[in-house]
Amino acid sequence: MLNIDIYKLYNPEIKQEFLNNFDGTNDTVSTLYYTLKKASVSEKEANKDLFEMTANELDIVFHTASRRTENSVRGFISNIMTYIKWATDKGYRSTNLPVYTADSISSKASEYVCKTAATYYTQEELMEYYKKITNRGDVLILQCIFEGIRGRGYSEIFNLKADDLSKKDGKFYVNLYDTEKGTEREDFEISEFLYELMLEVEGLTSVYTITNRKVELVPSQYILKKTSKGNRGRLLGEKLTTSYLNNKNIQYKEVFNSDDFKYKDIERSGVMHYLSKLMKTKETNIVGNEEYIAISDRFSIGKYFHSHYEKEVVNYSAIKGMIDEDFYEEHYGEIKLS
Template identity: 25%
Template sequence: MSNQTYNDYLYNKEQKERFLKDRTFNTREAYSRVLKRASSLEEEFGKDLYNFNISEIELLINYLAPTTLSSVQSATSPITVYIDWAIEQGLRTDNFNPLSTLIDREYLEKFIDKSNELIFSKDDIDDITGRLTNRIDAAVIQCLFEGLMGKKYSELLNLTIHDINENENRLILTNDIDEGHKKKRVLMLDGDSTLIKLLIQTFEKKIYYKNNGNPSPNNKSDIINLVENDYIFRAAALGVKYLGKADSHLVLRKLRLVADWMGQPHLTATNIRNSGMLYYAYKLYKDRGKLEKEEYDIICERFDIKMNSLGYYNISRQKNDFLNVKTIEKIYGKGTS
């Protein structure tokens, strides 16, 4: 995509600002981003976005490179609203909005950028963790994939050897909700999970191999000693700052390093967690032959999704973007039920 698509100004600024001035702050910010990105095309075509035809609108949407259905909707909504506003103001040369009859799921899905896949299959995760020399690196990824998270990764960082029940395949997790307020939950792992074994191996390791075990001639030493305490995820013993629980940056550093080593720039905590949710949905769908409210509630409980004030899990965005049968069949194959 050309960098010109990301111009930080509005074409035909006076009209755009008239359109934006009565919007709420958040709406104005969201709409402005799309309108600013349209400016280079507006200059190229010599006309305001409100006079774009359908081909020109589709070119703009493709330039925005949306990666999910929600991001396509976030791109098309400001365009639709802006053109409708322009028609009301008598600005468009005709009184027809090219998007008015086309905004359905099938139409929007064709704009989703497939060049960077954001969901990893169970085999992908196993391949990545299997190529990691340090068990702590593998454990971070596997924890996120199996439902551990918490505020600032606190369910991982609070985990001690005493929170692991190997015989019952059970973990006691602690989430730091806010200062002085912690939330505990019990996570029962499936019979095929190897997470507990991996966590115990992580605890037993007292050293960390730099660069995934590949020696570097520039390093005085290729190993780092880890702090010795009861936590599973421990920082380097380079000072006294993290003699106790490690900081959330430990998780972020591990993910960045692994992403670099594996050539997987989209190996982020959110994408790993989403991938785990899809795998859990796949297993439920395979066992039960359906993926409905009951199954979604089980997934949400497993991954500690918050309920709204009415006692419902609000995961409509996830269901639209990836947590659905279509994505299950794409990642794990058809005929899985």
């Protein structure tokens, strides 16, 4: 059995029986546990187990889960219904309560998407959203932020060049230059997806707008290039500026179906994804200074110059503030922030 606290669930003995007898991988059982843990708040308020609830009461459970994407909603509802079906087969449910089908789950998913809370994403969820973005350069920007590439004024992104890419022993790297801050980071490891994406965007000579209109790109030494539309006087080799991202924000809000879309939330999503990889090498689930420092280095966050020690130090509280424990535990497992 996984290292989970069954007593955080409503009717823990029944839930434990369900989880112990579920025929699935550890990851699947873990996902079911966190679904039930989230639902336990509503169960305790209603003083009812999920298998005792009416359709209206289940609606409340689905809403209060605060899922931020339709796929996440579908997964949450499907997990709940898996548990209810099991309880029915075991004879725990005596009333004729409704059971959602796969089609009904899909049709109702949008009703339960939470559009007001801060929104975080796993890499898998981001990949689904990337399919909706016509300009691959706009995908590159989000993936860079997710993997820790930003810089002051996003200059690390705008300074990207194909010549700074490299790969060695199955790993992929890029040299980063923050010209606004005057710093550089050599051999910054990136995912194979981002490496291939950078090469793809480098080779583009035109892009399509959200209205499916083709626009030519101005030749440049940089991977991300400006469009020639309405800018006849632009010089070759000009870099993009922060205003480009400000204008793109409207498009991203539409793609992510969120009026409160923030680049910072993409970064925080990346922090938690990176932390999950760091924790895989640990024997405990306690996040310590080693992990906070690694996050600070990779994302260039939480550092300040300490006048007394006359050196740059890490503000651990700032790093902790980047980690949403509920989101992390739901997708990556339980942790304890030291």
